[in-house]
Every structure is written in C-alpha cells, then in structure tokens.
Amino acid sequence: MTLDRDWERFRGGPRRPPRDRMHVTLNKRGQIYFNANAHRVLGRPEAVHLYFNRKKDSIAVAPASSIHLSDAFPVRERMPRSFVIHASTFCQNYGIKVTATQEFFNADVNNEGVLLLDLSNTMTVTRPRGPNKPKT
Secondary structure (H helix, E strand, O other), X not given: OOOOOOOOOOOOOOOOOHHHOOXXXXXXXXXXXXXHHHHHHXXXXXXXXEEEEOOOOEEEEEEOOOOOOOOOEEOEEEEOOEEEEEOHHHHHHHOOOOOOOEEEOOOEEOOXXXXXXXXXXXXXXXXXXXXXXXXX
C-alpha cells in the first residue's frame, strides 16, 4: 500500500508492562514522575541534579551526592513503585511548558548513570478526568 505525505507513522510502539520498562513522564505542573525501574537504574537516588540542553531540547537527570545540596531536587516516593521530582522551578527557568502529561519515548540511562529525556520525543498520556473530578 502506498501512502501520501499526509500520513504520519506512530513511533511509540506498543506499550510494555511497567515492570518491563522505564516509564517517565512530565506533567503541566513541572513534576517528573518515574516508575521503580527508572529509579533502580538511576541508582535509587534520594536527590538529583537537573540539566537542560537547549540545542537538543533535552533534560538530563543525574543522581546527586547529597540531598542537602542547595541545587539538588529531592526524589519523593509518591506511592509504591512511583517516584516524583518537583521540578517546576527548573521548568519555569528554561521555559519548558507542557499542556498535558507527556511520556518520554526511549527514556534511557547513559553509561555515566544519567537519565536522558528528549522533549521532542514524547507522547501525550493524560488520563481522562473521573466523573466527579473538577476541571483543573
């Protein structure tokens, strides 16, 4: 079958179970969520340093040596097997804005133990509101 140029190929692939993948998202409040696999591969840090590469439109999340460093962002356990970094100041500083929760395709930890997140390679994953939840 031949498709014209109006067709876009979906690059996300099928969704694997969370226990088999690193699941990392960024929401409109500047919160970076990740699952237990991502936390484990990152070295189970208590805090991280955040970096931004303007040319690559990417975020790097590196384990911090201490939670007591002034520029270290604490990693909080949100619920069992789910962790969050409250990174709103980081996102505001670099003008990172998302209107809906974005999941990062191919979130990966490099050889130096740094989690790399490509903002140009995401998929919207916001869940629909429940019947009794007000608009936010």
